[in-house]
Amino acid sequence: MRYIEPHAHMVSRTTDDYTAMVTAGCVAVCEPAFWAGFDRCSVDGFRDYFRQLTEIEPRRAARYGLPHFSWLCINPKESEDLGLAEDVLSIIPEFLDKPNVLGIGEIGLNKNSRNEVKIFERHVQIAVEHDRLILVHTPHLEDKLKGTKLILDILRNAGVRPGRTLIDHVEEHTVRHVLDAGHWAGITLYPESKATPARAIDMVEQYAAERLWLNSACDWGHSDPLAVPKTALEMRRRGHSATAIDALIYGNPLRFLSQYSGFKVADHVGGSV
């Protein structure tokens, strides 16, 4: 089995997780900037974090032969402080030319507030100006449906090319909205919130699987860095072919992420599921 983990917060995972992921067949990992579990109090905190994402973590992953890529932003949970958010936005271009930076993400909304909308629009503007890929976080639980609709409206009004934007954390009530707007959709596999492996495969079977990917979004919370390969095993149990599984967990993320010319997978890739 080979797979790409397109969304993992590796700064909060142990080296044992790197070993387990590579052992399971992971050939590239992508890490969006996110919330640290507390609000950072200055732009310097973000500058250090962006260095961690673009310099430190790639070196840590390389010890396991795993190419590491990152997305940069200020998380919507920290967007209420417009002054700090604008300061952080101003330093993002300093890091965009780092070789492992895929684009802007995971931007989006959390509680669907007016300030979150403003900062989301500013992120989108930066991505468009620099012609970079976009990774969008959709809100949690009861806020997801409203937030997804707001996000789709904003992206449409900004003239973003849908094929260069992935909208993440879709569930049964949002996946069709995202795919019908022409975007890519990410299904996040969480033990409790978001989707289980069985529900994720249900969505894959019902919708346009060629613009879907699976991710673990593993972080410091209740999450599983091996959720993608475990879901591949679940697909096998249902009778999906090795070719179909490979297309979903390797081919699809490869197609989307290869829109950034610097994206590559580990050169030990071989075989199939």
Added chain:
Amino acid sequence: MTTPKEPWRQRDALTDLYYMEARARLLDVAAFLDRVDRAPGTDDHRLRSLRAALSFLNDGKADRTRRILESWSDPSVAPADSADTKGATGAWPKL
């Protein structure tokens, strides 16, 4: 438009694969409701929304998961004036 595909497997095969897991989860929901009903107090919006969603399970209509998630969602359209919390509870608090 996305087009739904054909059902993936026969019903008996899916039943073989998932029945015991679904049985266990249904019993867990029943036990949870028994547990909270034995406890003093009143239902908050989460319990109210959970109880309301049970009616979707046996209404004979498709897309139960989607409909349940929609029923728990904030139905408003305009952005909120501010984010007074970072978290979500699982169901719209005004339910």
